Amino acid sequence: MNQSQNASFQAGQAKGQTQEKTNQMMDKASDAMQSAKESCQEAGQQMKAKAQGAADAVKDSVGMNK
Numbered sequence: 001m002n003q004s005q006n007a008s009f010q011a012g013q014a015k016g017q018t019q020e021k022t023n024q025m026m027d028k029a030s031d032a033m034q035s036a037k038e039s040c041q042e043a044g045q046q047m048k049a050k051a052q053g054a055a056d057a058v059k060d061s062v063g064m065n066k
Contacts, residue, residue, distance in 0.1 A: 001009070058064075
């Protein structure tokens with residue numbers, strides 16, 4: 001292999017490694033975003049349940065929940 005072919009081969013390898021690292025980072029970012037989305041959805045459901053419980057408690061206290 002001559003010097004030009006070797007340099008081209010090494011450049012191709014470096015490009016492939018960079019692409020793989022980029023893909024791994026993108027996968028990690030995607031996983032983090034999905035986790036954050038699920039956490040927000042769970043927090044929203046908890047807030048909704050607490051609000052409903054508070055509304056029911058008020059209705060019970062004023063006699064509207066019959």
